[in-house]
Amino acid sequence: MTDIALNESLGHAYDQARTRLRNALADAGRTQDATELLAVSKTKPAAMIRQAWQLGQRQFGENYLQEALEKQTELADLDDIVWHFIGPLQSNKTRAVAEYFDWVHSVDRLKIAQRLSEQRPAHLAPLNICLQVNISREESKAGVLPEALEELAKDVAALPHLRLRGLMAIPAPAEGLDAQRQPLAALREALTALQNALPEAPLDTLSMGMSDDLEAAVLEGATLVRLGTAIFGARQST
Template identity: 70%
Template structure:
């Protein structure tokens, strides 16, 4: 992808988000764009950064660390870990990311808490919810969500910010809205249950269903293909 194409695709993604927010009469700053850069080279992240993008999402720990080492001159830049997280990778994530979207069990959260360097401040956490109850996907169930949230709120090195989901694919806007509405309802219930918690983030919506997610209250939308083009094979 050339500089010109990346500039056009990023501008189109921003316009698409702005139009979705406007259509639902939400403020222009009610949701922001997370550029999902997994499998893409560091050079493309650098291009996007120079075009004003500051938040990037990565799925694979070692790939992300390699890119971070290559992009140390980019400041500020905010790294989000959005992929499945194994116990043997928590230290690297705790030490090199600002956000983790894929926490779905207490064991992982406790390791992140214990391994987070104090100098970096609390690690922002979104709990991944298996909203469509798919056996092939990670995520905490809606039933187990309150207990997990309560446990994390007691961990001083973590800051519970909200929820994330990757719903099953659906055809049509109304069908796409259904799982996002369920996540929003769960989010609102958590805010009522834990009024002192800094819950402000609904990480939902990707290239195929951004508009439906925004309609249901997304505050962070994760776009990869729409910005960087088709995913490269790892």
């Protein structure tokens, strides 16, 4: 595919994604700046991220650390990109994530949060953290269970180089808007409970909603929706 064709294809998909988000916000009676689009760029080349940046996108989500670091090097001239790490995070990867990302969405253990705080460079702003919640209680999914969330949140909020911002979840797939909304409503209610329990924390973020359930997520108060295929096309195998 030529660069021109790639630009046209990506531009059309990006416009469609933005229109879908605008329509969802309007249907939910929310302001047009209430939900931001997080472009999930895993497995996609840096050239496509640069093109999305040229279209106005600034927030990008990556799942795979080494791949993300290579892209960050290639895109170092784009100094206003906001990098979100949204994949599973093991202890041996925390240092690089603490050094090179602005957000982490997948914290579900205190040990990981402690390492991120300890390894965050002093000259950088605190690392923004979302706690991943296993809202559908799936055995195969990562995430803290809802009943353990408050204790973890209090411990993470006390760490000096992190800023606890909110919650993230990947609910089990569901058919129909009402079924999709149920776990997302539960996540929203969990955030409200945390806001009451931790009034000093800047808990303002609900990272939820992907291509299949964007409308349900916006109805339930998502502040970040994560779209990959809808913007960049089918994912490449890794």
